[in-house]
Amino acid sequence: MTIARTASTFAPPVMEARRWLKGVSFAPERPLLNVSQAAPVDPPPEPLRCAMAEIVMQDASAHLYGPVLGLPELREEIARQWSRDYRGEVTPEHVAITSGCNQAYCAAIAALCGEGSEVILPSPWYFNHRMWNDMTGVRTVALETGPTLLPDPERAAELITPATRAIVLVSPNNPGGVEYPAALLAAFRDLCRSRGLALILDETYRDFDSREGPAHDLFSDPDWAEVLVQLYSFSKAFRLTGHRIGAVTASVERLAQIERFLDTVTICPTSLGQKAALWGMQNLGSWLAGERAEIIARRRSMEENFATLADKGWRLMGCGAYFGWIEHPFAEASDVLAQRLVRDAGVLLLPGTMFTAPGSEAGRRQLRIAFANVDAAGLSELAARLGALPD
Structure with missing residues (x-):
């Protein structure tokens, strides 16, 4: 059956x-x-709610379909801020907007994996990552993190098989709370590059990292797009939970695959939510x-x-x-x-x-x-x- x-x-x-x-x-x-x-x-801070109310009343495009990969102006702002914050080079063509960060993960897995593929998840893991893997026929391979809650690249290397397509990391971590050191992320990047895998890095909580300066230097690698698929959420930064706006930053080639997924599932992210996220990025830094x-x-x-x-x-x-x-x-x-x-x-x-x-x-x-x-x-x-x- x-x-x-x-x-x-x-x-x-x-x-x-x-x-x-x-x-x-x-x-x-x-x-x-x-x-x-x-x-x-x-709810979102009052200035953002006021801006959203004005958008609802004055901007007719907020109620229409938009581009599958997101509004160009939001993609441009993310690329600008990521290039500044990570001291690397990210272009708008590297950025897609999704209906929340969960969808960013689902789209990334759809673009990377097929039936019977394997994905390595540090354990404990974010449960929705495991759930999506299960529902798409992707086998989750547990990478135990032990008492430090930090994944070990050498142990991960031992888990790689011909079916492995990606290693998934979340930093700052959900559920563990730990912030992965930059050197650890670089080691996983190097491992993935050497084995032809993607490194999916979920940075939903990047805005609350306790460290000053860039949390890692992955985007400063001129060939970052060969390996890295970064995920992000606006739900936490600007309290836009109900508006479901996330982002995925990856190679142009991978985004072409992700576009197929997004067009089939939601057609486009909500235009109002995207405009709210853009306003927040431009006005709510303090x-x-x-x-x-x-x-x-x-x-x-x-x-x-x-x-x-x-x-x-x-x-x-x-x-x-x-x-x-x-x-x-x-x-x-x-x-x-x-x-x-x-x-x-x-x-x-x-x-x-x-x-x-x-x-x-x-x-x-x-x-x-x-x-x-x-x-x-x-x-x-x-x-x-x-x-x-x-x-």
């Missing part, structure tokens, strides 16, 4: 976790602490710097609070961008513990089992905290509740 493509993978984790709330009530003095999802819940500073402050708060839990067996393994990746001290598996946390602590988070292969011991022992929508006071309360959780 043939199995449907969608039946070949697991249920969407965030939606699954929300179902754990059914039938559970929370006292007013101890409301639910929701650290399960990494999407901003606040505002975004403030958002970055706040996220970095929350990272420090995470580190400080979990230091107080060390004697209870909790361990913060990785922290950065929107995420903390933690090891818990209990005998039960993380998926069972996560559901108990809802009932006993009023905390909703995601278990490591949602980011790892079935049977993974790391998945059983670890949990993800997404703190994009929780301030320092909330993180302190989170630590208190975790510390008070009975065995």
